[in-house]
Amino acid sequence: MRPAESLLPHLAVLPVAVPLLAGAVSLLLRNAGWVRAITVVSLSALLVMSLLLLGQTAGGASWTYMLGDWPAPFGIALAVDRLAALMLTVTAVMGIACRLAAGTDGSRRFDALLQFQLAGLNGAFLTADLFNLFVFFEVLLAASYALLLDGQGTARLRAGLHYVTVNLLGSSLFLIAAAMFYGVAGTLNIADLDGRLATLPASDVGLAQVAGLLLLAVFAIKAAALPLGFWLPGTYGAAAVHVAVLFAVMTKVGIYSILRVHGALFEAVPQTASADLPLAGLALPWLLPAGLATLVLGAAGALAARDLRVLVAWLVVVSAGTLLAALGLGTVSATAAALFYLPHSTFAAGAAFIAVEFIARRRAGPSAPDAADYRINAAQPLRETPWVAALFFVSALVIAGLPPGSGFIAKVLLLDAAAATPAHGWVWSVVLICSLVVVVALARCASAVFWRSSTADALLVETQRTAVGGRGLSLAVLLLLACGLVMVVFAHPVSGFLRQTAVALGAA
Amino acid sequence: MELLLATAIGAITATGVYLALRSRTFELVLGLTLISYAVNLFIFAMGRPVAGRAPILREGVPTTLEHYTDPLPQALVLTAIVISFAMTAVLIVVALKLREASGGDHVDGGDPVDGGPAGDDPAGDDDRPKRGAP
Numbered sequence: 001m002r003p004a005e006s007l008l009p010h011l012a013v014l015p016v017a018v019p020l021l022a023g024a025v026s027l028l029l030r031n032a033g034w035v036r037a038i039t040v041v042s043l044s045a046l047l048v049m050s051l052l053l054l055g056q057t058a059g060g061a062s063w064t065y066m067l068g069d070w071p072a073p074f075g076i077a078l079a080v081d082r083l084a085a086l087m088l089t090v091t092a093v094m095g096i097a098c099r100l101a102a103g104t105d106g107s108r109r110f111d112a113l114l115q116f117q118l119a120g121l122n123g124a125f126l127t128a129d130l131f132n133l134f135v136f137f138e139v140l141l142a143a144s145y146a147l148l149l150d151g152q153g154t155a156r157l158r159a160g161l162h163y164v165t166v167n168l169l170g171s172s173l174f175l176i177a178a179a180m181f182y183g184v185a186g187t188l189n190i191a192d193l194d195g196r197l198a199t200l201p202a203s204d205v206g207l208a209q210v211a212g213l214l215l216l217a218v219f220a221i222k223a224a225a226l227p228l229g230f231w232l233p234g235t236y237g238a239a240a241v242h243v244a245v246l247f248a249v250m251t252k253v254g255i256y257s258i259l260r261v262h263g264a265l266f267e268a269v270p271q272t273a274s275a276d277l278p279l280a281g282l283a284l285p286w287l288l289p290a291g292l293a294t295l296v297l298g299a300a301g302a303l304a305a306r307d308l309r310v311l312v313a314w315l316v317v318v319s320a321g322t323l324l325a326a327l328g329l330g331t332v333s334a335t336a337a338a339l340f341y342l343p344h345s346t347f348a349a350g351a352a353f354i355a356v357e358f359i360a361r362r363r364a365g366p367s368a369p370d371a372a373d374y375r376i377n378a379a380q381p382l383r384e385t386p387w388v389a390a391l392f393f394v395s396a397l398v399i400a401g402l403p404p405g406s407g408f409i410a411k412v413l414l415l416d417a418a419a420a421t422p423a424h425g426w427v428w429s430v431v432l433i434c435s436l437v438v439v440v441a442l443a444r445c446a447s448a449v450f451w452r453s454s455t456a457d458a459l460l461v462e463t464q465r466t467a468v469g470g471r472g473l474s475l476a477v478l479l480l481l482a483c484g485l486v487m488v489v490f491a492h493p494v495s496g497f498l499r500q501t502a503v504a505l506g507a508a
Numbered sequence: 509m510e511l512l513l514a515t516a517i518g519a520i521t522a523t524g525v526y527l528a529l530r531s532r533t534f535e536l537v538l539g540l541t542l543i544s545y546a547v548n549l550f551i552f553a554m555g556r557p558v559a560g561r562a563p564i565l566r567e568g569v570p571t572t573l574e575h576y577t578d579p580l581p582q583a584l585v586l587t588a589i590v591i592s593f594a595m596t597a598v599l600i601v602v603a604l605k606l607r608e609a610s611g612g613d614h615v616d617g618g619d620p621v622d623g624g625p626a627g628d629d630p631a632g633d634d635d636r637p638k639r640g641a642p
Binding site for chain 2: 141164169171172182
């Protein structure tokens with residue numbers, strides 16, 4: 001249903017237009033004060049708009065917005081529903097956390113790049129057209145290339161080269177898949193494609209299947225699923241802390257796209273179980289094994305990590321694996337659990353990146369932390385840092401999914417949803433064992449960093465006290481942890497909303 | 509014409525994949541460029557190209573695909589060309605910066621011929637003591 005004749009439908013385009021405009025204007029300005037003011041206005045506007053959309057769609061409203069009011073098959077369509085509004089809200093929160101965490105560390109163009117990145121992310125979440133999904137992917141990737149290289153260092157450049165290469169290949173695959181869809185169906189609008197794929201002649205079904213699986217591979221690259229996710233730990237491990245916080249939402253774009261595109265086209269959530277559709281459940285047989293394998297790889301990587309940031313990056317892989325496995329179960333409750341896990345893991349990964357940055361900055365003292373400060377070892381003393389230790393403890397608790405963190409609720413929902421499916425043996429054992437491994441990895445890291453570091457280095461304690469705290473970082477981590485706390489306190493209404501979202505996705 | 513187009517796209521893609529798997533950034537850039545060319549041709553081919561029919565409306569000719577080439581894939585190709593062009597430029601800049609910083613054009617930095625990749629390694633194995641440690 002369409003909201004009453006008001007300005008409200010236009011709210012759909014603003015989350016893309018506002019950051020794009022703000023980014024363009026802040027590129028032109030030289031005065032840092034004005035740039036900062038524009039950033040503050042744009043970020044708060046984004047948060048307000050996404051909350052408005054969330055309130056608007058919570059009642060079940062969803063609408064399609066035609067840019068420039070061009071008629072349906074020709075115009076560019078944006079679609080707003082609960083899922084899009086949820087992702088916009090998460091993105092807005094992560095954008096604010098990223099800007100707070102950056103403080104004064106970002107380069108001169110950081111604000112503009114952040115705005116472009118947010119415009120690309122919001123566009124990807126709002127678009128109802130496969131080709132525009134590609135375009136917005138490119139917008140957010142282009143901004144992320146520049147953000148990743150923000151700062152210096154050969155390691156970052158090397159990670160940047162790998163990241164750009166992997167994503168260029170992914171973009172090529174995306175274009176091939178989109179072109180094949182156009183070739184067989186003659187449209188790229190996702191809702192339109194859904195209808196045409198159902199009535200495809202038998203000779204074209206194979207082509208559509210190839211296109212659908214190619215698209216799945218593209219989204220798996222973005223989501224860092226095994227075997228396409230090896231770019232992630234190096235990239236995230238080399239990024240600056242504020243960039244890593246923002247990147248925590250980027251793997252979720254892949255998950256979102258799988259949910260959106262494959263949910264619509266191939267009934268990845270077979271609610272309207274019409275088994276006679278030739279393409280029904282095309283992605284399902286791949287998602288669950290890929291998800292569980294990614295989960296195992298991520299947990300193993302976390303255990304093997306020798307660098308604090310790489311450890312957290314592997315935990316991002318763990319969360320991607322959990323999400324893919326939940327989607328692979330293909331039931332409404334599992335999708336609802338995945339939708340709970342998605343914002344939780346985004347906030348938790350952001351908080352964990354900041355927590356390890358605090359450790360590194362404490363170790364580095366007044367100077368900027370270098371690679372040695374991020375090592376997981378006992379070489380550096382960390383005394384008199386109860387707050388850093390407490391912060392790490394809380395972040396670890398949340399990201400590992402232990403009570404009372406939001407991850408615990410997400411995992412309970414997931415395991416509960418899995419119990420009703422034939423794959424429950426695999427899901428239960430892999431998810432629980434990997435949770436244990438993640439807890440071991442985090443505990444090992446904490447004991448090395450905080451407890452074993454107090455020998456023979458007493459001389460250094462004095463310099464440690466002058467460590468750089470970073471007010472912005474503290475605010476950012478508090479914001480992210482508070483969001484997790486909100487998800488715990490309001491777990492019932494939140495999961496109710498997400499369940500409705502999953503039901504609506506299944507019926508779409 | 510189908511055979512020629514399909515063979516050409518296949519050959520360009522194969523060359524591109526081969527080059528992209530090599531270890532020098534120059535070959536990598538060439539390979540990715542070739543792949544993007546092949547993809548552009550592929551999108552074009554998916555619009556069922558036919559000779560002698562322009563995607564431009566003419567007076568008195570009915571506006572159906574019987575009389576015109578489908579214009580949409582051409583618009584898509586145009587977008588894809590612009591994007592891949594820009595991304596190639598980004599890749600070249602990153603590759604040049606890496607070469608400058610590490611002294612070689614190996615994709616992992618450094619020059620393996622002159623004895624292993626150079627540059628700092630964030631996940632390296634040495635637990636070297638912190639600066640200023642006794």
